[in-house]
Amino acid sequence: MAKPLDYENLNENIKKCQYAVRGELYLRASELQKEGKKIIFTNVGNPHALGQRPLTFPRQVIALCQAPFLLDDPNVGLVFPADAIARAKHYLALTSGGLGAYSDSRGLPGIRKEVADFIERRDGYPSDPELIFLTDGASKGVMQMLNAVINGASDGILVPVPQYPLYSASIALLGGSLVPYYLEETANWGLDIVNLRQSVAQARSQGITVRAMVIINPGNPTGQCLSEANLREVLNFCYQNNLLLLGDEVYQQNIYQDERPFISARKVLMGMGGPISKELQLVSFHTISKGFMGECGQRGGYFEMTNISPKAVEEIYKVASISLSPNVPAQILMGIMVNPPKPGDISYDRYARESKGILESLRRRAQLMTDGFNSCRNVVCNFTEGAMYSFPQIRLPPKAIEAANKAGKVPDVFYCLKLLEDTGISTVPGSGFGQKDGVFHLRTTILPAEEDMPAIMDSFKKFNDEFMEQYEDHKGYSRM
Amino acid sequence: MAKPLDYENLNENIKKCQYAVRGELYLRASELQKEGKKIIFTNVGNPHALGQRPLTFPRQVIALCQAPFLLDDPNVGLVFPADAIARAKHYLALTSGGLGAYSDSRGLPGIRKEVADFIERRDGYPSDPELIFLTDGASKGVMQMLNAVINGASDGILVPVPQYPLYSASIALLGGSLVPYYLEETANWGLDIVNLRQSVAQARSQGITVRAMVIINPGNPTGQCLSEANLREVLNFCYQNNLLLLGDEVYQQNIYQDERPFISARKVLMGMGGPISKELQLVSFHTISKGFMGECGQRGGYFEMTNISPKAVEEIYKVASISLSPNVPAQILMGIMVNPPKPGDISYDRYARESKGILESLRRRAQLMTDGFNSCRNVVCNFTEGAMYSFPQIRLPPKAIEAANKAGKVPDVFYCLKLLEDTGISTVPGSGFGQKDGVFHLRTTILPAEEDMPAIMDSFKKFNDEFMEQYEDHKGYSRM
Numbered sequence A, B: 001m002a003k004p005l006d007y008e009n010l011n012e013n014i015k016k017c018q019y020a021v022r023g024e025l026y027l028r029a030s031e032l033q034k035e036g037k038k039i040i041f042t043n044v045g046n047p048h049a050l051g052q053r054p055l056t057f058p059r060q061v062i063a064l065c066q067a068p069f070l071l072d073d074p075n076v077g078l079v080f081p082a083d084a085i086a087r088a089k090h091y092l093a094l095t096s097g098g099l100g101a102y103s104d105s106r107g108l109p110g111i112r113k114e115v116a117d118f119i120e121r122r123d124g125y126p127s128d129p130e131l132i133f134l135t136d137g138a139s140k141g142v143m144q145m146l147n148a149v150i151n152g153a154s155d156g157i158l159v160p161v162p163q164y165p166l167y168s169a170s171i172a173l174l175g176g177s178l179v180p181y182y183l184e185e186t187a188n189w190g191l192d193i194v195n196l197r198q199s200v201a202q203a204r205s206q207g208i209t210v211r212a213m214v215i216i217n218p219g220n221p222t223g224q225c226l227s228e229a230n231l232r233e234v235l236n237f238c239y240q241n242n243l244l245l246l247g248d249e250v251y252q253q254n255i256y257q258d259e260r261p262f263i264s265a266r267k268v269l270m271g272m273g274g275p276i277s278k279e280l281q282l283v284s285f286h287t288i289s290k291g292f293m294g295e296c297g298q299r300g301g302y303f304e305m306t307n308i309s310p311k312a313v314e315e316i317y318k319v320a321s322i323s324l325s326p327n328v329p330a331q332i333l334m335g336i337m338v339n340p341p342k343p344g345d346i347s348y349d350r351y352a353r354e355s356k357g358i359l360e361s362l363r364r365r366a367q368l369m370t371d372g373f374n375s376c377r378n379v380v381c382n383f384t385e386g387a388m389y390s391f392p393q394i395r396l397p398p399k400a401i402e403a404a405n406k407a408g409k410v411p412d413v414f415y416c417l418k419l420l421e422d423t424g425i426s427t428v429p430g431s432g433f434g435q436k437d438g439v440f441h442l443r444t445t446i447l448p449a450e451e452d453m454p455a456i457m458d459s460f461k462k463f464n465d466e467f468m469e470q471y472e473d474h475k476g477y478s479r480m
Helices: A012-016 A024-034 A056-066 A068-072 A082-094 A109-123 A138-149 A166-173 A193-205 A228-240 A265-272 A274-279 A310-322 A328-338 A348-374 A398-406 A411-423 A450-471 B012-016 B024-034 B056-066 B068-072 B082-094 B109-123 B138-149 B166-173 B193-205 B228-240 B265-272 B274-279 B310-322 B328-338 B348-374 B398-406 B411-423 B450-471
Strands: A132-135 A155-161 A177-184 A209-216 A244-248 A282-287 A301-306 A442-445 B132-135 B155-161 B177-184 B209-216 B244-248 B282-287 B301-306 B442-445
Touching (some): A012 A166, A056 A068, A056 A082, A056 A328, A068 A082, A082 A109, A082 A328, A109 A132, A109 A265, A132 A138, A138 A155, A138 A166, A138 A209, A138 A244, A138 A282, A138 A301, A138 A310, A155 A166, A155 A193, A166 A177, A166 B310, A177 A193, A193 A228, A209 A228, A228 A244, A265 A274, A265 A282, A301 A328, A310 B012, A310 B166, A348 A450, A398 A411, A398 A450, B024 B411, B056 B068, B056 B328, B056 B348, B082 B109, B082 B328, B109 B132, B109 B301, B132 B310, B138 B166, B138 B209, B155 B166, B155 B193, B193 B209, B193 B228, B228 B244, B228 B265, B244 B265, B265 B274, B265 B282, B265 B301, B301 B328, B398 B411, B411 B442, B411 B450
Parallel strands (some): A244 A282, B155 B177, B155 B209, B209 B244
């Protein structure tokens, strides 16, 4: 007889969900690493794991908050600058017992206020701290909101394809329906409203009520930045179709071109005025894991709700309260991210130098990677306008597809596994994000250290070009 | 037309769930606090919020891990002891890029090993790190496991009543069925197997498949410690009924008597030998939030799985991977909790003194509170053998119940609200935990500072005895 936690009895939604970023490729990479192979983990946007150093000022502040007894130590000034000491005192005063006490389940009020001030400075419209909830990373916030809107399989969520698999996995876990809309690779992964309308119509014909639409801006895995005009179209579309808009804006600091700076969905919405700006429901997500801070392991994020009624906010608060509170140290890091040292502060120059250094290097790496991929046989790649990823299309020859089928693998998984075994580069196959039929990609982060980048791209090129050589026309699989 | 996130459209399971620990009483207390009233928050086990100081050594280590650049600072030895420095280096070497990098979704392998070693030392049986997952607090782990076993409303979970409302709230959120079994107040909140059998039989007659049983040991809110004999009965009962046992053992360090020390469910299970010890599925939960560490705000916990098949473990791993990783700083605090300074270490004396001081004071406070409650009119209270709560029964006179009904309040909510308004003591009504019909309780933590305790109990007694005076026989409500 099967036991309660045997596979047969597990929640069916758990069995259905997939999370490719830590899927087959990642597990194989971990095995190879254990066997002693050098692995370059580009499967997940985890900058510190690839050598990015933490920003000094936020870490000084959080260290002092963790060790408040140092504030009375006469030697503290020998190892910490005065503005870090002052800032630590500021944050400790916002807590109700230091980092060891649960905060309010929405996060510390004082930090939610700092976030609201940041949003107001960024967008030019006031923001209400009561509508901002701090979370253990943006993913947790996304799950909370999806849980709030999904009642069952007939509730659909519009998700871009290719998409970050957090969405497909969470929707599966919550028993909802993912309604895909395709991004246009040939238009630099642009978003086409005609396509959106078709997706909604098709879902409706299947009895699905589409409740929400997800945009990821800058895009993951696709790296595009949405223009203001495009955002306005999306907002109008959501308004016409009575959709909640979920704006995944975690990469808003990561912009690598000047033509299309980041504009928040909320700024565009507020700028539209009229009924839409007072009625359209929008939830925006942000994080300390990306940008130039890259503090993934600390798990901090927030979401801001726009045009959500107090009664619904209360219910979302109630659910958050079951987990008591988001972790307090990351709340403080969020406070520092949205309220960094200012010109004239002791730590300003260092903070500015460190953050600028990271962003400029990422911009160069985005270019190096795009150029590298585009120099490879049968590989085409859009430029990474923002975010942290490169998502090249790999044009697999028919014989490679044949070989993959024979090996029982999806063709892009087959390619990525071979890449991993040959070079140690751990990527995620495009099938984990969704792609059009018969088209194949892989996702890699642009995060390897800049000095390692040329060698990595050479190693990729060598592998790819030999792979293509092996499987293209004249040297078929049958002759191996 | 209702919008997607309007109350009418919200997930029905969210509307159903209740979490009294941060419910009406807490919200009213927060309001009063804003208005300037002094509130004693005893609604939640949050020791640092009530003045408990963090243990020094763990905070030194985590501060150094947050500021790794200090390890190269010639002055570091002036403010940190050598063993904290050594320990910080040890933990940083276990990470893959410091605290800012995501760890494995199960937690850092090196820390899971330290947890396994702790369990082995505690129980005398080996523990496998591959079956230990670190989490953002124990609550998150409990939710993960409930999510794994609950497929729908026909899946039942046996939960003690009175219970910690994490269970009722999570089961409601996941759409399962809570199957209550009553603890016997007159037998010091003991667990009666006959009662358990009846609960299961009744659930089955309603078409519910009971899949799991929760025990909270030491009890929350009831404070009892389960005896080895009692645990053996529970394990046999679960085995006979093919139930997964969820052992909430977060208060295992908080024991305030010598007759019944804490024994883990796993130790008893292993000691039973035979098929049961190789087949019964058990998941045990632990945390850094309770014990003498009390690091609630850092959000760290673990669960250990026993007799769960690798295929099911893999699915649980997959779901954990969607949130990427538990926060890394709290993982390190967990490492220190299970592997504290040893005799001979520089920091040993201080660590031992601090932790002993906290535990001994809690023991005295448990006694002070029980005695205080038992000195009040119409109040009876079992001694807090363990955990952090006192759960007195309040015998409300009929006229008080009448007055509550007239005010549209559950009688114990009515009592607790008046207590709050009069004294500033913020408790949780027994109805939030479940109790037998017509019997009323409240839960308070034993955490207020020891020196404040006599005044708090005096203030409670004064309120209670006046309340009883007002509503008892001779001075009825009608004459007010």
